[in-house]
Amino acid sequence: HPVLGDYFVADPRTVKPLGLSLGLLAVAVGQVFVLVYHFLRFNGYLGAMKPVQAKARERYNFVHGMASHLAQPEGFGLIGGYLIGTWMLGWMPSxxxxxxxxxxxxxxxxxxxLQDFIQAVMHYGDH
Incomplete structure (x- = not known):
């Protein structure tokens, strides 16, 4: 476990990034499953999709939607920043x-x- 210094920040020499790398990799693998699921739903392999909005919208472009999803700051930016910051500062439980x-x-x-709550607050802030 990293040793915290005078300002409750870990000495960088005591923090090993392997666990952090595995955690971030787990997030990336999870996103692959989300995108595969969405692709299967979008193309009707898991049943017909029912629109949420009654009024028809423009045709959905899967690639554009995927890029938009991956670019959401409250997703990767927030969870990545949270994990990197708390891990490298030594603030995680031992x-x-x-x-x-x-x-x-x-x-x-x-x-x-906690992460889901923070994302929900950011999402409601957008609207």
Missing amino acids: SYYSFAGGIHWRYVIAQLL
Whole structure:
């Protein structure tokens, strides 16, 4: 576990980025599954799509929609910044910096819920 200094910031020499890299890779892999699911839904492989809005909109361009999704700042920017910042500053629980003891699912769920809440607040702020 990184040792925190006088200003509650870890010494960069004590922080190992392997766990951070694995976490960011997990986010990227998750996005691949989201995009594959959306592609299958969009093309009717998982059943017919029902429009949410009654009024017809312009034709949806899948590639444009995918690019728009991947460019959302409240997604990658927020979660990436949060994970990089908290990891490299040494602010994560000590169990996050060790592969011993397995996964603490309660902490994982708590962080996902917090992240989802922050994204929802940002989304409502957009509207």
